[in-house]
Amino acid sequence: MAAETSHTLNLALQGGGSHGALTWGVLDALLDDDGLIFEGISGTSAGAMNAVALAHGFAQAAAQEKKVDDARYLGRQLARQSLRELWEGVGTMGSVGKMFWAAPLPGSKQFMGVLNQFLSPYQTNPLNINPLRQLLTRVVDFETLAHPEHPSVVPKLFICATNVRTGAGKIFKGEQVTADAIMASACLPQLFKAVEIDGECYWDGGFSGNPALYPLIYETRSRDILLVQINPKESDVSPDTAREIMDRMNEITFNASLLAELRAIEFVVKLLEQKRLDPERYKHVLMHRIDGGSVLKPFGASSKVRADMGMVRKLFELGRERGQQWLQLNREHLGVKQTLRFNENRG
Template identity: 30%
Template structure:
């Protein structure tokens, strides 16, 4: 059974749309009964899980969804809104813990994104697809702030399992826009989201094993689409600087570590388990009930930060002014910029790169899905 794993990365998640669009064109018969997503990947996951058309039609709709976005439809960039948010942060930091004054929730107001998702995500379609057997399970992961657990909210068939560990659990749910918002609530930048009286933040914060939810739900073959480029050693050396790092560079590195570094390590763990199972002699007991999980990870062939830098002038003036103080006018601020620039020219270029990368790796993808036929 195929599982689709969609990681986070803010505006970078448009890359996943390009990869899946090429796959839908070349192999429309390939389906994903299990879909899991985290952070911005949860938007793609929930959208696809609620669609009722063919794969090509569904991806066309998702592409249109992304290209209709702009920054104003993700968070409020009005000068008064940003100024009020900044004032609340100053009050909180300088108030010495006093309970007087407004409570700070996030740097940016994401109510426009909620309105957009309520238009685009067909939550009733998720239930219909589950009932008709087109979808076995949808899982969206968020971080429960009270306990620090990585919580995967699951809507699926009656026999879909749930799980509970110290650091992660899977709970049955009727997926709503609240779950999508919770999964993508980037700490400090976006406000936390309340679900059943508890507050949740971005699911990537504590998700050390991003492939685990799909495996828990029964997937045997995983297509995981990451949003981070793996640089060469020479490229890493070229980035080295001696000056004190700009805040934007520090924040970009922090976001990378939260959202993008766990997938590769998890895929490597699965590969080691597969090799261990292959090495077992015939008839030997299976340790801990392990099973082989084939995984294919697709990631950008270019640095998405470098693609974002030329488009920084398209950000709303107020947001551009605020971020310039953090250093986005310098090349090393491009990482942070690539998460936040929800503007059509950048989004379209990122989707194009996903499409091109899928084309380049099509032979590998074709073998991967053919082996599981």
Template identity: 30%
Template sequence: MRKDQDQSPPSPRRKTAAAVATRPRVALVLQGGGALGAYQAGVYQALHEHDLTPDWVVGTSIGAINAALIAGNPRETRIARLREFWETVAHPDLFDLRQVPDTLRPWATRLTTLDTFLRGAPGFFRPRPLNAFALGLPVPPDEASFYSTAELGQTLSRLVDFDYLNGPSGIRMTVSAVKVTCGTLVNFDSRKRPLGPEHVMASGALPPGFAPVRIEGELYWDGGLYSNTPLEAVLNDEARSNLLCMMVDLWHADGPEPRTLEEVQTREKDVTFASRSQRHIDAYLQQYRLRRAAHALYKRLPADLLTQQDRQMMAELGADSTIHIVRLAYAGRDWNMASKDVNFAKGSVMWRWEQGYEDGLRAVALGRACPFGESDTGIVVHDLPGGDTHVRPEKTADRSA
């Protein structure tokens, strides 16, 4: 199988048998992380420019918003829509950090983040000032939050063509959300139902900042409350074919011992929202080995003893495919700020985009080098080399990322 084809892959709904035979499917998995999500937009730009367009985009929270901007637009307008979104929600820097001494930059960044807490992010969320003083008073479910996301609904309706997303030409999109009443994770999949702005907003409704979103009578919160990296949806997919999965994380489970209370808060948030992908990978490998063993047993049966049901079971147990996961992780230091995901300063947002683009270029090369073919491996994880060594240029770029 060629792994270096440079033609843009067709829609999964219009694939031919020849296309499936000559290239793996490509999935893009996007973690939640608020303002850090600009990094994911940069990663997609690199994939886009090198014709490694995903067949399937899976996202949670800000990852769901980026997924909708990608899947809900024709190829030629995706980058423009992503950039328009991030330029809309970013606010001007309060300070020109290139002129601020290194020792004062963390404080300048804190003030910028405080500005977001007080005023919200344009086109995304605005504060409900009275709710902060009415914690014990009953409010309608769609107002039970400190911020209103009505502007996000308008932004999504303007920048995402949901008719295109749900049509035969759209990339498959899956976004996850949690049922408020029972804590069950639900995956909303464009292959199984039409999706709209409400599904994307539900996936990003992180309490108590944002209110739950009601869909078909049920209230939903941010899928990150259950699992902030929606890799499980990819591993549990019914298709048993080779897959290249680009997984873009925004939080790190690994990190140094904290030495200050602020570092404690940062480390706690990193651990809370970091990927639990290894747990899903281990479970998938166990299932894969069981399927492969059962498939081998069926193949040993004499052909004249196989019933139609046996042959169907063999097809369902097919385990000759391989999933290669290329794992990218945002590695900005963010001054050890627990509120780094709320830093929507324009300089920080654009810096993250640039870092995502640089990492995305390396991920393209790594992904195209993945060996596909008949294998008993099941799943292979490739961590991007040097993914945790980003250093901001001295005095030339915003260091507040």
């Protein structure tokens, strides 16, 4: 799609298991816009997988085209191909439970939920089988990604994982973005053994930054950050079953760090608008959001560990529709004003 004006922005991609297919749809719509240039991408868990697949497409293009504009044009096409290959691969895996059980068990979702309260993945998955790693290394050439021909063409990546020892978030960037880093960012401790990198063990980045916004503020020039949020902000009902309570607890946990960062950004923006802070020292961030939580509610939290092709394609279409709607309503505001309403994040 031809664009009248060109805009540089950053992307912040939240994790959420197979619901990340909705983010794939959003990205596909954004990549359709020739005028959007992605400077940086922060991603966690499924968001990290989306981020690295997208960046891989641009890295491939940078290796094939000498001119920056040509590389960016080709990069959009190759990024869309990489994302499609990634999620169609996920769609062939079915339920995460099938990684551990040779045959389906009656009530297997509930059974796995109960089992994980008493057994760790060191017992239920002693060989640490994770087919996502094989898929990822087939789709992404991490060596090309680490050393692109035109660095300005390839978005900077910021991948968040949680240090098990300290509880702090770790941002992997540049040459640190490897298959291990992506697996660390997506390592749910109930399902997989901690990922060890340079002597430290890591779990899912959702515990500490889902996604982390601060790298986009401090390490890029663009003021615009587009957040793709797929974890529900609100619940329409008060959960009363054990499963519903656990699901809502997880949703709140995996949104907590993001909400804290959004409140901090709101505070700084207000002070800048009141001329109480030096704009030379503090960036006036323009936040935008595509909220997929409401669209995903009918699927339920349990579907995050389910990834049949039908669901993946449905989520892709819903995400693409969301992305197109956002562009129609908000593209003109890029570089001018923020479109996210901070008061939507208050309790």
